[in-house]
Amino acid sequence: xxxxxxxxxxxxxxxxxxxxxxxxxxxxxxxxxxxxxxxxxxxxxxxxxxxxxxxxxxxxxxxxxxxxxxxxxxxxxxxxxxxxxxxxxxxxxxxxxxxxxxxxxxxxxxxxxxxxxxxxxxxxxxxxxxxxxxxxxxxxxxxxxxxxxxxxx
Numbered sequence: 001x002x003x004x005x006x007x008x009x010x011x012x013x014x015x016x017x018x019x020x021x022x023x024x025x026x027x028x029x030x031x032x033x034x035x036x037x038x039x040x041x042x043x044x045x046x047x048x049x050x051x052x053x054x055x056x057x058x059x060x061x062x063x064x065x066x067x068x069x070x071x072x073x074x075x076x077x078x079x080x081x082x083x084x085x086x087x088x089x090x091x092x093x094x095x096x097x098x099x100x101x102x103x104x105x106x107x108x109x110x111x112x113x114x115x116x117x118x119x120x121x122x123x124x125x126x127x128x129x130x131x132x133x134x135x136x137x138x139x140x141x142x143x144x145x146x147x148x149x150x151x152x153x
Contacts, residue, residue, distance in 0.1 A: 004151055006036035007089055007097040007131075009106050010045070012141055017042040021052035024100055026141050032098070039088055043105040043127040047081025049074070058104050058123070059114040066104060066126070069116050078105055082127040089136050097131055098147060101140035108138040 010017045014025035032038065045051055054068040056078070066075045082105065088094065099106030107125040112118065128138045139147040 003035065003037045004096065005092050005094040006032065006038055007085065007094045007099075007136075008032070008038050008040055009098065009100040009103075009141075010040040010042040011100055012098065013038070013040055015040065015042065017045045017051050019044070019051075019053050019055045024141070026144075028144050032144075037092075039092055039094060041081075041085045041088060041127075043081025043085050044077060045081070046084045047077040047079070049077045049081075055116070056104055057112045057114045057116060058126070061123070064126070067114075078126040081105060082130040085127045086130055086134055086136075089131065089134070095136055096147065096151065097128070097136055097138045098144070099125075099128055099138055099140055101142060106138075106140075108132075108140050108143075 011024045012026045014023050016023045056066050056068045056074045059065040059067050066078050068074050101107055102110055103125050105125045105127045108128045110120045111123040113121045131138050
């Protein structure tokens, strides 16, 4: 049986690419590696940001503006990383992504509100939104059961 291709946030696979230089490795990683062809991405790093880095949050959606805690505009890094992730999906016919929740790149239903107070609002990260706009279904690490249900249909 052919495995389905899955775009996975590199931090969820244990790569130390988070803003603080850490990772968010998930316990289901080994099972995912058995069930899917995994393609790792960290849009922020691939978009040109360093690790570790100063946290960024989405300040406004329209027009899109992303800033770090010091008020420095980081929008272009996020857009570049999102574009790279989309290119990977197109190149490898990837229709599903499993991303880090709450991230300004990868969050698929909640993101921080741009005040750097850890306040969550409904919304999507830049990469998650770009992928969804291109008909690539995005799940987060709390939705792995839903991801498996989705691929059954």
